[in-house]
Ligand SMILES: Nc1nc2c(c(=O)[nH]1)N[C@H]1C(S)=C(S)[C@@H](COP(=O)(O)OP(=O)(O)OC[C@H]3O[C@@H](n4cnc5c(N)ncnc54)[C@H](O)[C@@H]3O)O[C@H]1N2
């Protein structure tokens with residue numbers, strides 16, 4: 001059994017990130033959400049595009065108003081009104097001002113804006129009651145960003161703030177990495193789909209759904225390949241088929257020591273290089289990690305792969321995940337996620353798991369022989385510190401019922417059998433962020 005850290009670094013070293021010259025595509029801005037930028041973006045626009053006012057007030061010559069105050073105000077003649085979106089027509093000459101609104105273009109001649117709170121309107125004249133700072137409230141052209149310089153660098157996932165910047169900068173087409181294709185199948189004679197009635201001994205293949213959701217949320221393209229019987233020939237065909245069309249394969253089940261656990265054996269027969277068999281982690285001990293570096297004899301010719309570019313050329317990373325539903329997901333969170341993010345084009349430091357220090361709200365028990373992950377909810381206490389609330393109910397890797405609402409996995413290191421309530425614990429962040437408040441904690 002490999003220590004978790006060692007397994008993590010073996011896996012990350014096996015991942016060849018997408019090539020920014022070859023494994024990219026151009027997408028419209030409207031379709032770029034959640035994609036990862038593969039090339040530096042520049043814009044033809046300066047930000048701001050022109051000198052404009054940050055406030056509602058009057059555009060003036062600083063020299064006209066620099067010494068005024070409420071006792072000795074300065075009176076200026078208003079020559080024009082400049083709302084946002086209007087192109088000023090008049091030059092502001094000494095002794096003059098233009099009425100200006102937030103976002104309005106600065107008129108020629110003016111260099112400073114006096115906010116309207118420091119003025120008084122008298123017919124077509126404005127009385128300036130307080131001297132502004134020189135160049136006050138003028139947002140100068142190119143002071144935020146200069147055209148043709150780097151606006152955004154590759155390796156960033158495009159969320160709402162990035163999309164806002166790109167839209168404003170009129171970057172309508174973007175070079176992004178292609179999305180990793182991830183084949184997913186489940187092994188097991190006992191498995192049926194959720195819509196099938198259960199016969200004695202059967203259970204629903206929940207892993208297929210868990211893993212497809214996991215992959216989608218990380219920006220990959222899940223290729224669901226269904227249920228494969230615990231039968232060597234079926235498994236061989238399924239693996240060969242998966243390898244031929246994906247960058248990564250996730251199978252669940254069949255990786256332990258039982259008579260029907262065929263995955264490692266078939267991988268070896270198909271010429272895979274097996275790097276990991278098991279990891280000292282609970283749940284998730286049986287974990288097979290393998291690579292296929294050359295196309296399989298029965299994989300399609302390259303010319304047949306026009307819709308799946310380069311799948312046959314790049315090494316395919318295979319994760320044989322344990323069948324127990326919690327073990328499968330914990331292995332995904334701890335090991336598959338960093339690999340998938342690195343493959344997708346994110347820098348390795350961004351791909352790595354995020355642990356936060358929290359105060360345990362419950363006693364956390366472990367066996368001491370494997371690094372143990374206990375699922376539950378991470379939230380903030382009233383003082384803004386993290387708290388970890390253990391999901392109630394069984395922490396058996398076969399029990400997925402108390403997995404809903406999980407956003408954190410508390411880590412009990414090897415050698416430790418108890419972290420007491422009130423003590424500090426490292427928690428791996430998973431899923432969709434923080435539980436809002438203690439009141440929202442759900443139990444299984
Ligand atoms: N003698 C030993 N037995 C086991 C060991 C061991 O070290 N010695 N390890 C145990 C651990 S830990 C795990 S985890 C499991 C892993 O087993 P497999 O990966 O071989 O998975 P299966 O045997 O196929 O199934 C295990 C379990 O999970 C259920 N399952 C399988 N697939 C799905 C699915 N798609 N959706 C929902 N549930 C699924 C299956 O019915 C079994 O109950 O091995 C232990 N055994």
Ligand code: MOO
Nearest residue numbers: 283284285327397
């Ligand atoms: O490693 Mo298994 O995942 O403990 O049940």
Ligand SMILES: [Mg+2]
Nearest residue numbers: 254256258261
């Ligand atoms: Mg088994």
